[in-house]
Amino acid sequence: MDSYSKLENSLIESGTMLCVGLDTDLAKLPKGIASNLTGMLEFNRIIINATQDLTAAYKINYAFYEQYGHEGFRIIEQTMNLIPQSKFIIADAKRGDIGNTSRSYAKACFEALNSDAITVNPYMGSDSVKPFLEYSDKMVFLLALTSNPGSSDFQRLKVDNDYLYQHVIEVSSKWADYKNLGYVIGATHPDELRTIRKTIPSNPLLIPGVGTQGGDIDGVLSANNGGVALINVSRDIIFAGADSDFANQVRIKAEFYKSKLKWQ
């Protein structure tokens, strides 16, 4: 099954747009979980068990694993083996380089790790993104307007009458079908999201920034206007509990987000 169909199925089967972000930070692990790589994997196992019937997707934030070198990278692989096959998996790696190098990053994500989708940075232009799009059964989420304060520095610069992020969407949306190419739009920008949804009603969106980053859920849902989207929550779910019963707290938080982020 191609990844776009898997995304649609995950949304329908789970009934939610929730994506759980596995930003597993050793410094924040709850009581009873060892603060080492064994603990990291054990924590992910518990989080996945506690949330798999409540989420459409998981997003793996590569940085939190890479910081421990190849042993951390191995935890990514082991974590992916714990995620049920029906769930959509996003490699949140923010990659992008010249053509022959992007080809290797695409191979890393789609072959070595068999993710359904990867986040890609558009700054280096078409030949840096196309090697990812050549995997026609997989998906790219291209960064457009990100959730962080620094999104104002360059993404919101005026280019002719548009902002840079609008220009990125306009140009790149011609590179591939909506079934292969989605965009990252931060939940912290609901007004811009509303406008973007009018331009690209069909491209899937990955919307991070709800929860700890402060994005407003109702504003985001209204602005998204029923389009195919995953709304990511990381820290607010996975670190919901600090004690040995944390799996229950995680489940309560995930249930809350599942019901707020209904897919219908």
Add this chain to the structure above:
Amino acid sequence: MDSYSKLENSLIESGTMLCVGLDTDLAKLPKGIASNLTGMLEFNRIIINATQDLTAAYKINYAFYEQYGHEGFRIIEQTMNLIPQSKFIIADAKRGDIGNTSRSYAKACFEALNSDAITVNPYMGSDSVKPFLEYSDKMVFLLALTSNPGSSDFQRLKVDNDYLYQHVIEVSSKWADYKNLGYVIGATHPDELRTIRKTIPSNPLLIPGVGTQGGDIDGVLSANNGGVALINVSRDIIFAGADSDFANQVRIKAEFYKSKLKWQ
């Protein structure tokens, strides 16, 4: 010693601005080297032995290793152990994410792997770059005008009277001292390089795109105007020979580039 001093020393001691790029592609390994990860490390060992007195620096292109998952990532670590301590090492990883995530990428590069510098993508703005700059004894090379054809898609968009890449340089050069912050400028753009050097005479530049990508060496040297810079050559050196005597061919190519790219 901080990385900027190490860069200056490497230039002086080696007498060249050459940086050898370890874009080790299993499909291109010479005869006699096994096309697997053991061969990859063995190849890197031979390349490093053949070039270490001819180069100021090595650049490790993460993609070529990551495509083999955690075992590939391990080859990065093992390769770094083969490089003499006096040589400047660049993690060519093109990272960048929201603040807390960039902090982990910085830790990956500067602590887990102890690189001197990392390439960072500016698209996500200040809070995505600053966690790297907080390692005040290390260096960032921020992507400005890259060597690939796609650099025209967004980097050359007009923002007010400047191009986007000029704006990136102007804004970001206020984030840190030139000893911490350099820029990636493709050798395929000598005219733009000349103008950039007038704006930022002191920031170190990482200039890829000479060799296989077709950048003109004399044009680049003239445009750089004697500034602190590393000029990277990857494929044209490391894949100079296809037979079992490839180390000699590699050495001849590296000698050629060393003498063309004199540091004085």
